[in-house]
Amino acid sequence: MQKGKASVVFDHPLLIRGAASVAGKKEGQGPLGHLFDVVEQDDMLGQDNWEAAESCLQKRAAALAIQKAGLKAGDIRYLFAGDLLGQLIATSFGLMELEIPLFGLYGACSTMGEAMSLAAMAVDGGYGDRCLAMVSSHFATAEKQFRFPLGYGNQRASSTTWTATGSGAVVIEGEGVPEKAGEQATPPLARISGITTGKVVDFGLKDSSNMGAAMAPAAFHTIWQHFQDLERDEKDYDKIITGDLGTVGQTILLDLLAKEGYDLSQVHMDCGIELYDSERQDTHAGGSGCGCSAIVLCAYILPRLQDGTWKRVLFVPTGALHSTVSYNEGQSVPGIAHGVVLEHL
């Protein structure tokens, strides 16, 4: 079952039984806006502060994913969840009411890949029939956490990405797990057939306004490692989809892979590039945040796997592992990327 240095191919692929995407207003106005399950028109979600609003995104995405899978919260064995905020407060306050055992995760914007990988291992290993993998991000909490107060109105570099407001959640189920009585479940969306787990990769970039460049080497390494471990290449995939490299990071990724003999120009897609119309929406290099790849996965990628448009996809959320403290101390911005192989059923 272990394959190569960092990959696993599951003997019995896991099913993605339900998925939900809850997006913010700006995301709803983008090219994928019509695909999201919910587009919140109030980015405060009726809460008193941005962090509580982000928690609310998680709450709604979790409830909807569980409902769409025809399940109750009590049917979920473990939550694998995270967000971008210090001490994961969006997650801690967002998922409390579910009363489900929680593994809190931090992989920056790669966290959806991390959560899906661990949830798949937990289900495949027999530790639970069904697990929920979910993440969130919110433009306003992320700006407050990583950059400037919104009211300051700072000018953004062309290489910056726009942190997506949104939360995506998937219910991962073992094959052959008996159906739960009660509500009618939607058919499974896709299966998870394998994972490749990323390591921390640091090319020494120090510009936190250019996270695409900082994360591209990590995405490169995970994709390259995946090809080595499974003896595959880009021709084995209909799409290889990174999380939030944006236009700057995409160029670097394609260059790095080309040097190793892989031509991803026809199969590469980046969730951050898809999420917004950057010209019209002033998002510069693209979208980012763990919510970015998660809502694009749930609203756009999984349905295309379900209807057979794509047969096999490598989903590779990418994260930049810095904080304001490390940045202010002159440290570089290392990256990490976690790959998940998704297949048409």
Added chain:
Amino acid sequence: MQKGKASVVFDHPLLIRGAASVAGKKEGQGPLGHLFDVVEQDDMLGQDNWEAAESCLQKRAAALAIQKAGLKAGDIRYLFAGDLLGQLIATSFGLMELEIPLFGLYGACSTMGEAMSLAAMAVDGGYGDRCLAMVSSHFATAEKQFRFPLGYGNQRASSTTWTATGSGAVVIEGEGVPEKAGEQATPPLARISGITTGKVVDFGLKDSSNMGAAMAPAAFHTIWQHFQDLERDEKDYDKIITGDLGTVGQTILLDLLAKEGYDLSQVHMDCGIELYDSERQDTHAGGSGCGCSAIVLCAYILPRLQDGTWKRVLFVPTGALHSTVSYNEGQSVPGIAHGVVLEHL
């Protein structure tokens, strides 16, 4: 293999093949000081800032645990690691050089329990022969993250705990995994026979100077759930060891359990209470931080399991899931606790 709502009993217990504790100077001056593998006399560890010092603690603990297990870094399949800092910067920068696939975790001071649980599941599930579970905390990085600048010299409430400077790491190995050629491995220290995973528990406490009280309900819930799931009680354990409740939290935990008919007064131990001589060292209610339970585990608990002083222990690191942002926004301090059953071989 699944037992009850939140527990797993492994069909084939996992071995703790190596463990390492790297402690700070103050921890070295406490009652357990003579037991740590390394006591750093310079809390800066020769680095330029506290965060780099904390990364250094992780680097040294990881290297030592791997060495004591008779292994090389390349023999470790996955790292499960975390720390208390926003965006886990101690971990990201500390473990980069190992070049091992990383799952970054955040469970506040419960993270060692979370890391050991996931590492045990990963090994038991067949996804890797050996994984490393590790965490760190550092008094100075935590004060900066959560409280006041050290130079401000604020007065600390009697209910506060002292964040431990230290990092603990354990190598978890599957039973029957072939020995690696080369260096002589020390014999395994103990085995992991089961886990109970905590959920977020919030009794509504808002005092971040009294984290013992905030975490006690989570510790209570995990221990109570463990007893229900496995049909056990305190008489099945030589010790039930929480992470960092301190003296205030201990009283609350024992009261809560007594109300449910469990008398833990004879078997309960708290790593935070053991780590310092609070009168002499001015640490008030005890030690805290994810490093606290981790170094007490590696230096004190595991050796007692190895020599048979204790036959079976429930190790329950406890975490307070707040941040300065959530605190300043008037939120409560929810808790979480993850249980790991450790047994004499």
